[in-house]
Amino acid sequence: MTSVDQESILADVLGLMNRLARDWEYSGEISPETFLFADLGFESIDAVVLSSFIQEHYHRQFPFPQLLAELGQREVKDIRIGELVDFIHGHMNNTDADQPS
Amino acid sequence: MTVRTLLIGLDGATFTILDPLMEEGVMPFLEQFIAGGVRATLHSVVPPLTPPAWTTVMTGRSPGNHGVFDFFRFEFKRDGRYIRVVDARDVSCETIWSMVSRQGLKATALNFPLTSPPVPISGYLLPGWVPWRHLRLACHPADLYDKIKQLPGFDARELAMDMSLEGNAIEGCQNKEDYEDWIHLHIRRERQWFEIVRHLMTEDPCQLTAVLFDGIDKLQHFVWRFLDPACFPSSPSPWERKIRALCWDYFREIDHFLEELIGLAGPETHTVMVSDHGFSATEQIFYLNTWLEQNGYLTWADGAEPEQPGKLGLETMARRFYEVDWDRTSAYSPTPSGNGIYLSPDDSDCAPDDYLSSRQQLLEALERVTDPATGEPVIKRIWTREEAFPGKHMTLAPDLTLGLRDNGFVSILPSDEVLIPRVEPTGTHHPDGIFIAGGPDIRQGITAPALSIVDVAPTVLYTLGLPVPEDLEGRVAAEAFDRASLEARPVRVEGLTQPPSPLSGSTANSANEEDEAEVMQRLRALGYVE
Known part of the structure; x- marks a missing residue:
């Protein structure tokens, strides 16, 4: 199982989002605290497609539905980039977390 | 390098509409092109639906083999129900652009569904059905987005998928203004795809150049009654006349694009135009x-x-x-x-x-x-x-x-x-789509017997001078070609296709419950479900 540190994943995701944000004419700073929906204007299909590209980037699959389902339990149905990074890191480095029942 | 074959997809196009438009003088170039080429009905897949049908065009394989049956993949299992949006990773067969690329030629493929995330080829891929915010990631090569961004009229929201604009496609036109906006949107969108394909054909022509114009389908769903002479009222209101005129403007634009692209490709290029299915009321x-x-x-x-x-x-x-x-x-x-x-x-x-x-x-x-x-x-x-x-x-x-x-x-x-x-x-979708071909070696003024949509890929490969892999399910539409040409350059059936890369194919198709994402659950999580 490939081990990737959290800082590398954060750099990957921030790099990706900053690259894309130029096309959205988004001028704000993108940081771990940035919300995908409230700040970047994501729609649900954007989350679906972003998860596909992240899986392609890391050449593996992550249980994104589980993550998104957890959002449904929250008062604010949104996710910060930092949480996304935590999620990827957790599943990149934890075999058990990678194979949920 | 020159374009050997131009594959033009016209999503949902049907002779039921195109024939009257040609008779009315709305599509003079298409009329002339058909007169100098071959036309045939093209039987679609079951059901005649965009994702499985275009995937069959792209792969030469039927849905049971390429694995795409709908916009969604649904599983009804003992431990739950799973439904998710399909993408390129669900296509378990090789595409014709990959076959072409693998044999040393270059290909351009623009706006075809289920081509994202892109599988790299020698050439250019700009997938369709991609949310506009992620279009850059769907481009191959990676710098393609920056190139097309410089083209006149570029607007990613309108070129790609923007759910705020696609609402009409889902919920239907709610008032009269929606019809006009919908038609104008698709005229602008097709112009963008035209600008992109023209740019690539000029700057770096690929032997296989394929582009899909998908507005015909999206218009016909909502404006069928203005297009089909059998439905259009005998005493139309001024507004009904206006909408029909706008629809005709859309088809005039398509006719103009066809003329420009085929002219740009040159007289030595084979052109194959197909739809994924037809339409009816x-x-x-x-x-x-x-x-x-x-x-x-x-x-x-x-x-x-x-x-x-x-x-x-x-x-x-x-x-x-x-x-x-x-x-x-x-x-x-x-x-x-x-x-x-x-x-x-x-x-x-x-x-x-x-x-x-x-x-x-x-x-x-x-x-x-x-x-x-x-x-x-x-x-x-x-x-x-x-x-x-x-x-x-x-x-x-x-x-x-x-x-x-x-x-x-x-x-x-x-x-x-x-x-x-x-x-x-x-x-609504009808099983009978269109096949039109023209160019060197292609017979003139012929209406051929109906073809199957699985015949498109072998026919395209033949026009490129490539062998047809043994595991393709269709055949070369030999009736479209001159006998002398077929004898001089017989169809070669040899070799096999190569499956897509492991990540793009087998992983996505493994029966892993966690991989079988529940898009509905996502929508609920994101507040889409009340």
């Missing part, structure tokens, strides 16, 4: 899940209310998914696009004889559904999955697929009645 709504409910196959959870007839968006579809009492449901139609019924695991996992018996009972009951007004059967054909989807992915397909008498799509919503007339006729 639907005048009734068949509420399939309501019929299943009334006949004891499906139980809605408490609180499920009938929906406004004819309306179905993602939010509604998501909500309905969670309004089924799955413990008391043995058959369900999950999507409004596939006309498919999935049997519960208790049926599909039981002994084969019991499964076949229960499926047959349901099939025969559906065959007896009649229109109370006329006594005529509502369903003209029901396919079992063995009939419609033979191949290695058959078990992922619906257990039964319905062909309605007016080719309409079923509604999956609850309703007070099973069969309700539509307020106005709307466009």
